[in-house]
Amino acid sequence: KAGVTQTPRYLIKTRGQQVTLSCSPISGHRSVSWYQQTPGQGLQFLFEYFSETQRNKGNFPGRFSGRQFSNSRSEMNVSTLELGDSALYLCASSLGQGADTGELFFGEGSRLTVL
Amino acid sequence: DQQVKQNSPSLSVQEGRISILNCDYTNSMFDYFLWYKKYPAEGPTFLISISSIKDKNEDGRFTVFLNKSAKHLSLHIVPSQPGDSAVYFCAASGWGKFQFGAGTQVVVTP
Numbered sequence: 001k002a003g004v005t006q007t008p009r010y011l012i013k014t015r016g017q018q019v020t021l022s023c024s025p026i027s028g029h030r031s032v033s034w035y036q037q038t039p040g041q042g043l044q045f046l047f048e049y050f051s052e053t054q055r056n057k058g059n060f061p062g063r064f065s066g067r068q069f070s071n072s073r074s075e076m077n078v079s080t081l082e083l084g085d086s087a088l089y090l091c092a093s094s095l096g097q098g099a100d101t102g103e104l105f106f107g108e109g110s111r112l113t114v115l
Numbered sequence: 116d117q118q119v120k121q122n123s124p125s126l127s128v129q130e131g132r133i134s135i136l137n138c139d140y141t142n143s144m145f146d147y148f149l150w151y152k153k154y155p156a157e158g159p160t161f162l163i164s165i166s167s168i169k170d171k172n173e174d175g176r177f178t179v180f181l182n183k184s185a186k187h188l189s190l191h192i193v194p195s196q197p198g199d200s201a202v203y204f205c206a207a208s209g210w211g212k213f214q215f216g217a218g219t220q221v222v223v224t225p
Contacts, residue, residue, distance in 0.1 A: 004158070035215070042121075042217035043159070043204060056212075090158055103149065104213075106158030 002027065004093050004107035012113045018079040021110045025072050025093030031055075032074040033104065034066060037088040046089075049074055050096075078112075086114045118142045119207050121216035129224055134192040136219050138205030141186065145207035145214075150179060150190050153202045153218070162203070163190070195223045 005024040013019050025032050033048035033056075045058035049068035066076040072093075078085055088111050092104035118141045128134045136150075146167040151159035165172040165179045165188065172179050178191045192199055200223045205216040 033213070043206075043215035045214065048213075092158075103161050103164065104159075106151075106160065108156070108158045 004091055004105055006089075006091050006107035006110050008110060009108065010111045010113075012115060013081050014115050015081055015083060017081050018077060019081060019112060020075055020077045021089055021091075021112075023074045023076075023091030023093075023107060025074070025091075026105055029093035029095055029105070030072055031094045031096060032068055032072060033092050033094075034074070034076050035090045035092065036060075037090060037109070038086075043090065046076065081114045083114050086112060088112075117214075117217075118145075118212075119205055119214045119216040121205055121219050123219050124217070125220040125222070127222045127224060128195050130197060131194045134190075134195045134199065134221055134223070136190040136192075136203050136205070136221070138188050138190075138216055139186060140188075140207045142207070142209075142212065142214075143186070144210040144212065146209040147207070148179070148181060148188050149206045149208070150177075151204040151206060151215075153204065159204055167209075192221075195221075197223050197225065199223050 007022045031050045034046040035043040048056040052068045063079045068074045088109040090109045092106045094104050120139045149164040150162040152162045153159040163174050163177045163179050165181050181188045202218045202220050204218045
């Protein structure tokens with residue numbers, strides 16, 4: 001079956017702009033979580049959605065937001081972009097709520113560069 | 116706050132030798148631990164996991180050891196192969212929390 005699909009794969013924005021990233025989970029998976037990867041910082045948890053509801057949220061400012069649709073697809077939005085937002089944004093899906101089922105399946109990520 | 120720590124950012128090992136990756140955690144509520152492997156330009160892929168009721172789990176060349184009293188886990192890869200060169204992330208989950216370590220870059224040299 002198809003894996004987790006993230007679009008776009010690469011994008012370049014300038015400071016102050018906003019960006020929307022999309023994630024389609026594995027068919028049948030109802031949980032989608034988002035992570036930010038920067039060099040030396042590992043994978044920083046942004047938020048998790050299950051059945052269209054945000055279940056967990058990491059320590060990121062309110063400029064970072066997300067949502068999940070009824071078909072489990074998810075989007076995350078970053079407004080008023082800053083240089084430090086340049087990172088690889090990874091989406092992961094799981095059958096149940098990720099924190100309890102343990103195993104996450106990741107997409108290839110969206111590489112955001114902020115100039 | 117960072118509750119899962121991988122203190123070695125990089126590890127170089129000769130092909131055929133053992134690679135040992137370490138991970139420490141601070142939250143005793145974590146009860147399930149996982150290792151993910153990540154190649155450049157790809158998302159992380161699940162490698163192996165261990166529940167807190169066990170102290171060892173083996174899958175082929177990969178073995179994960181858990182020391183609950185020390186809040187420490189390790190991943191052993193033996194023998195190491197060139198294709199094992201990647202970044203390895205330790206992760207811990209439990210009670211609604213799921214956290215990754217910063218990762219260890221493993222380079223396997225011929």
